[in-house]
Amino acid sequence: MITPHYPEGVPLPDILPAVLACVIFAGAYVLIATEKWASRTAVALGGAALVLALGISDAHAAFFSEDTGVDWNVVFLLLGMMIIVGVMRDTGIFEYLAIWAAKRARGRAFPLMVLLIIITATASAFLDNVTTVLLVAPVTILICQRLALPVVPYLISEVFASNVGGTATLIGDPPNIIIASRGGLTFNDFLVHLTPVVIVLVAVLIGLCRWLFASSFRADHERIAEIMSLDERELIKDHKLLVQSLVVLGIVLVAFVFHPVLGYEPSVVALLGAGLLVVVTRVTTEQALQDVEWGTLAFFMGLFVMVGGLVESGVLGALADAVGGFAGENLLGFTSVLLWGSGVLSGVVDNIPYVASTAPVVAGLVGPDGQPEVLWWTLALGADLGGNATLIGASANVVVAGIAARNGHPIGFWQFTRYGLVVTFATIGVSYAYLLLRYFVLA
Structure with a gap:
């Protein structure tokens, strides 16, 4: 049994x-x-x-509020890293890494995907x-162009890997930072509770990708021989x-890891x-921005x-409060609802604003002694993994969808979603079994 520690109810939103x-x-x-009438960008700006x-919202709420406005930390983090990546592109380092990875996998399609998944998941745990x-x-x-492999399946598998790997640590996924702040959790807390799962x-x-993208693992032996004969250093x-x-880049990555100590947000870094x-x-400014x-x-x-x-109209707050009210007498039941509900909602809305709205409700259910802590890990797993469900999750x-479209390999909403679901x-499902076993059966 858990007892809510937050004030009773949130006012119903104005209709x-x-x-x-x-x-x-x-x-x-x-x-x-549907992707028929306008681009994603045009639709999002039109809706805004x-x-x-x-x-429904005003300039202050849209542009300056931490709870209801544009998350400028995300926007400027992306802008800064896009500039760095754009400059690095002119060095040939990406071609070097492409050939290196292809040679490590000996040009074989599925081992290459496995290598990229592991690299992406590991890096996502220690970067964002x-x-x-x-x-x-x-x-x-x-790599895919060199080996005549379809690009989209490899990019989609990396998106999945980044969201899964980012779940492991406090800095791996932006929702985790919000959860850590609300719950008073440390970097080591995330390592102990989430890294094992x-x-x-x-x-x-990896097993799912072997099944979902089976038709993509073809071999062009001439291309493979050509790759194996190259010297990537050239x-x-x-x-x-x-x-x-x-x-x-090394300085930036180190600063990312130690940003809580340095006091600089990742966007500033x-x-x-x-x-x-x-x-x-x-490099000129024009080249850096192109x-x-x-x-x-x-x-x-x-x-x-x-x-x-x-959020501003009270819709998400009322929904989160209604879900929180279910928790009063049944910790296991609420854990189930929170995990699966977070997975569904994080696939529909971006998981950053979803966690920002839900974290206060969970904080109210967790007592002054920090218990039951399982609710924080439930929220993190549901929100981070649920982000894989749709293209905007x-x-x-x-x-990745933007990069793919820019390079002539657009990823459709339903093309992504049918794999993401x-x-x-x-x-x-695996996370649910982990939570039940660790925090209920063996607790």
Whole structure:
């Protein structure tokens, strides 16, 4: 039995703003899913404009509020890392890494996917998953082009790996940072409670990808022989720029890991790194900005404003409060609802605003002694893994979709979702078994 520790109830939302917010978000979601009438960016910006024009949200709530506005930390983190990646692209390092990875897998399609999944999941645990996919996706596209492999299955598998791997640590996925802040949890808490199940989930993901993308694992023996004969070192085009870029990137990655100690947000670290790289190299400002995915950044802004409308009108708060009210007498039942409900809702709305809305409810259910702590791990697993369900469920999904479209390999909403739903159901199912065993059966 658990007793709520938060004030009774959240006021019901005003009906008209709540209905309008729901209609706008649902309409935008349908347009994004059908992909027939407008681009994702146009739909998101149009929905944001309606939210503001109808007075559901205002300028302060949309642009300055931490709870209902654009998450500028995410936007500027992406901008900074896109600039760094764009500069590094001119060095030839991505071609080098592509050939290196292909040779390690000896050109075989499935071992290559396994290698990329493990690299992505591991890196996402110690960086944030958005940074990881920004670095890995360009390499993946080059590998697939060299080996005449379909690009999209490899990119989708990396998105799944980034969201699964990012679940393992406090800094791996933005929702985890919110949960740690609300719950007073440490980096080591996440390692002890979530890393064991994430290792299992990566193995499960590899098995699922072997089944889901079976038709993609074909071999072109001429291409493989050509790859194996290459010397990847010859692909480095500018050694001086490469050294400068790697030094700056190394500083940025170390700062990411130690950002709680340094006191700089990851977005600030990324922008400082981008600025430093432009200053110390011969790259012009125009060259540095030409590879920025402006459409992706605009999509995020519009999506944040629309979801902020749901928060501002009280829709998400009332929903979270209603779910929280179920918890009073049944910890196991609420754990089940929270895990699966978070998985569903994080697939529909971006998991960052979802966790920001739900964390206060969970904090109210967790007592002053920090118990039952299982609720925090339940929320993290549901929100992080649920982000794999749809193309807009997590930041990494949207970023990879933007990179893929820019390189001529667009990823459709339903193309992603038909795989994402399978992966989400399987990984949350394994997580549910883990929670039951560790916190209820063996507790």
